[in-house]
Amino acid sequence: xxxxxxxxxxxxxxxxxxxxxxxxxxxxxxxxxxxxxxxxxxxxxxxxxxxxxxxxxxxxxxxxxxxxxxxxxxxxxxxxxxxxxxxxxxxxxxxxxxxxxxxxxxxxxxxxxxxxxxxxxxxxxxxxxxxxxxxxxxxxxxxxxxxxxxxxxxxxxxxxxxxxxxxxxxxxxxxxxxxxxxxxxxxxxxxxxxxxxxxxxxxxxxxxxxxxxxxxxxxxxxxxxxxxxxxxxxxxxxxxxxxxxxxxxxxxxxxxxxxxxxxxxxxxxxxxxxxxxxxxxxxxxxxxxxxxxxxxxxxxxxxxxxxxxxxxxxxxxxxxxxxxxxxxxxxxxxxxxxxxxxxxxxxxxxxxxxxxxxxxxxxxxxxxxxxxxxxxxxxxxxxxxxxxxxxxxxxxxxxxxxxxxxxxxxxxxxxxxxxxxxxxxxxxxxxxxxxxxxxxxxxxxxxxxxxxxxxxxxxxxxxxx
Amino acid sequence: xxxxxxxxxxxxxxxxxxxxxxxxxxxxxxxxxxxxxxxxxxxxxxxxxxxxxxxxxxxxxxxxxxxxxxxxxxxxxxxxxxxxxxxxxxxxxxxxxxxxxxxxxxxxxxxxxxxxxxxxxxxxxxxxxxxxxxxxxxxxxxxxxxxxxxxxxxxxxxxxxxxxxxxxxxxxxxxx
Numbered sequence: 001x002x003x004x005x006x007x008x009x010x011x012x013x014x015x016x017x018x019x020x021x022x023x024x025x026x027x028x029x030x031x032x033x034x035x036x037x038x039x040x041x042x043x044x045x046x047x048x049x050x051x052x053x054x055x056x057x058x059x060x061x062x063x064x065x066x067x068x069x070x071x072x073x074x075x076x077x078x079x080x081x082x083x084x085x086x087x088x089x090x091x092x093x094x095x096x097x098x099x100x101x102x103x104x105x106x107x108x109x110x111x112x113x114x115x116x117x118x119x120x121x122x123x124x125x126x127x128x129x130x131x132x133x134x135x136x137x138x139x140x141x142x143x144x145x146x147x148x149x150x151x152x153x154x155x156x157x158x159x160x161x162x163x164x165x166x167x168x169x170x171x172x173x174x175x176x177x178x179x180x181x182x183x184x185x186x187x188x189x190x191x192x193x194x195x196x197x198x199x200x201x202x203x204x205x206x207x208x209x210x211x212x213x214x215x216x217x218x219x220x221x222x223x224x225x226x227x228x229x230x231x232x233x234x235x236x237x238x239x240x241x242x243x244x245x246x247x248x249x250x251x252x253x254x255x256x257x258x259x260x261x262x263x264x265x266x267x268x269x270x271x272x273x274x275x276x277x278x279x280x281x282x283x284x285x286x287x288x289x290x291x292x293x294x295x296x297x298x299x300x301x302x303x304x305x306x307x308x309x310x311x312x313x314x315x316x317x318x319x320x321x322x323x324x325x326x327x328x329x330x331x332x333x334x335x336x337x338x339x340x341x342x343x344x345x346x347x348x349x350x351x352x353x354x355x356x357x358x359x360x361x362x363x364x365x366x367x368x369x370x371x372x373x374x375x376x377x378x379x380x381x382x383x384x385x386x387x388x389x390x391x392x393x394x395x396x397x398x399x400x401x402x403x404x405x406x407x408x409x410x411x412x413x414x415x416x417x418x419x420x421x422x423x424x425x426x427x428x429x430x431x432x433x434x435x436x437x438x439x440x441x442x443x444x445x446x447x448x449x450x451x452x453x454x455x456x457x458x459x460x461x462x463x464x465x
Numbered sequence: 466x467x468x469x470x471x472x473x474x475x476x477x478x479x480x481x482x483x484x485x486x487x488x489x490x491x492x493x494x495x496x497x498x499x500x501x502x503x504x505x506x507x508x509x510x511x512x513x514x515x516x517x518x519x520x521x522x523x524x525x526x527x528x529x530x531x532x533x534x535x536x537x538x539x540x541x542x543x544x545x546x547x548x549x550x551x552x553x554x555x556x557x558x559x560x561x562x563x564x565x566x567x568x569x570x571x572x573x574x575x576x577x578x579x580x581x582x583x584x585x586x587x588x589x590x591x592x593x594x595x596x597x598x599x600x601x602x603x604x605x606x607x608x609x610x611x612x613x614x615x616x617x618x619x620x621x622x623x624x625x626x627x628x629x630x631x632x633x634x635x636x637x638x639x640x641x
Contacts, residue, residue: 065563090577092569111566115505116574138504170508225504 051075052083052123052131057142057229058113060171067113069137071099071106071121080104084124090117090137113137115171141228143167143175143219146198151215151239153204160207160241162200164217164234174222178230181215183208184238196222209244289458297455492542492581499635506574509567510628516564517621528619536630542579545634548627549575555620568620575627 056071071085085099085106092112099106113119115138122132149164162179179200182190193200207213216233270278517523530551536544552572556565 065566092566092573114570114573114577116501117577170512171504225500 050078052078054085054121054123054131054133056121056133056135057140058137059142059144060115060137060226061167061169062144063109065111066109067111067137068107068109069099069113069121072104076104082126083130084127086122086124088120088122090114090119138225139227141172141221141226143172143221143228143231145232146177146217146219146234149215149217149234149237151202151213151237153239153242155242158204160202160204160239162202162215162217164198166198166219172221172226174224174226175219176222177217177219179215179217180233181213184212184214204241207241209241212238212240214238293455293458297451492546492579494542494634495578495580497634501574501578502631502635506571506631509570509574510624512567513564513571513624516560516624517617523618523621528615528622530619531622531626536626536633541630541634542581545575545627545630546579546581548623548630549573549579551623552620552627555616558616571624571627575631 051074053074054071055074056069059068059070062068069087073080080101084101085108086096087099087108088096090113091097092114097108097110097112099108101107118134118136120132120134123130144167146164146166149162152161152163153159154161164177166175166177175196177195177198179193179195180190181193181202182188214236215238216236218233219231221228534544534547549572552568555568556572560568
């Protein structure tokens with residue numbers, strides 16, 4: 001009985017649970033179908049709310065003192081049949097102003113903008129405000145596009161002058177312009193130049209020669225008080241650059257000119273310094289002793305002359321002939337007397353102790369011949385210089401020091417055992433001794449003979465080598 | 466004694482409430498950087514400059530308005546507010562529409578920049594000497610008599626005074 005009594009209650013409970021479950025399933029199905037876009041009635045209640053966001057821009061003084069405000073929905077799919085726009089506040093009138101619809105855009109052209117403060121632009125659906133936005137007319141300014149764009153080629157200056165015009169306004173006076181140009185074959189390779197004036201100069205060298213270019217310009221308010229957006233691009237202007245005349249780059253031209261001058265300078269220097277500097281370095285001449293000596297001795301002694309000018313003998317000791325002759329007599333006498341003793345003493349002491357004796361005995365000899373020879377020989381041409389330097393210069397120097405001039409010759413002569421150097425001195429001393437009183441030409445003749453002897457000696461030396 | 470003291474105590478707050486609006490400034494000048502003045506109001510002043518230019522008596526004829534209202538120190542906002550309201554009267558006169566438009570910009574633009582919180586219509590009328598019916602009638606009579614000669618002169622002087630007062634405010638802002 002108990003089980004029978006409970007069964008209706010149990011059934012009722014089961015039915016309730018089943019009904020609830022079916023209800024939930026049906027609800028879920030309805031929700032899912034709604035989200036999947038299977039709405040049957042097409043009412044707004046089932047569709048997503050439209051996005052009524054919009055954007056506006058203003059154009060000041062588009063027609064005299066009239067301004068324009070232009071608004072449009074950001075979503076172009078918005079059903080705008082029953083939608084309206086209005087603007088309130090910051091107007092010279094107290095009421096709000098309604099926009100006019102033109103296709104998908106909403107326009108209002110009026111002079112009643114105060115241009116100070118914020119305005120409120122609202123979207124209305126069937127008279128009810130849907131959404132509003134606070135804007136400042138002065139901060140959404142979109143200037144009018146520049147017009148009358150021209151490009152003039154200046155042949156003299158090798159440049160292109162780009163000019164264009166803009167509408168003169170009382171309010172938005174300061175604009176920034178953007179000029180864009182490109183070679184027509186390069187579609188997207190635009191070059192942009194910003195400027196505040198309506199004139200631009202393009203240098204010819206920055207453009208490709210013999211090419212078609214397209215150029216256009218647009219403007220934007222300089223953001224001081226009026227701000228906004230870029231204007232539309234002006235109508236494009238097409239121009240062709242002239243053909244290249246083979247003009248070189250100035251830098252390249254300067255470098256090439258400098259290089260040419262450097263090469264020319266080096267060539268000239270090479271020509272000038274060839275014989276003196278360059279050739280001796282490249283092909284050094286081997287010294288030929290024979291030729292040298294031949295030239296030395298065959299050279300005519302044009303500059304050989306004898307001078308008795310006392311100034312020529314300033315650095316030499318000059319003795320009066322009378323005194324020398326008197327001394328010669330005395331010495332001759334003494335020589336006769338002491339010569340045997342001298343020979344003996346020389347044999348016994350061939351060293352430095354002989355010097356003092358020499359002073360006493362042989363001093364007169366050089367006075368007679370050697371000193372004048374040295375001083376005369378100084379006037380001989382350069383050909384004789386190497387040869388004469390042995391006998392001349394030391395004597396002159398010795399004379400300057402007040403030393404007996406014959407010392408050098410006598411000391412070197414007898415004391416020297418070198419066969420190559422000894423011949424000139426014996427010859428010389430011999431000549432001088434044999435011609436004690438001779439002057440000028442005879443002396444030089446003897447000098448020439450000594451050179452010949454030197455030549456013979458050197459030639460033999462050369463042949464031996 | 467107790468009643469007397471209570472009377473004093475409870476009498477002070479109402480007194481403060483009455484005096485407070487008078488003592489506090491009712492206008493706060495916006496746009497002291499001068500941007501709005503330079504870019505908007507100046508344009509209108511330039512367009513309105515030819516008004517009364519040919520009238521030689523303008524300089525000799527000083528209007529009563531300027532005897533009552535001047536752009537003295539600490540009274541600039543009050544003067545501008547009064548002058549801007551006065552300009553509105555010229556919108557009903559027979560002048561060119563463009564001039565009316567720019568008069569409206571100067572008038573409403575000035576009032577917007579002053580950002581006056583208190584709208585004292587009665588006081589405004591009194592300050593202009595047009596609130597009381599008798600004075601209003603007198604003013605109307607005098608205006609009717611001198612309208613042809615004085616209207617443009619007064620408008621010119623009014624515009625000049627407004628311009629001078631704005632310059633004074635902006636100059637003071639720069640100095641500070």
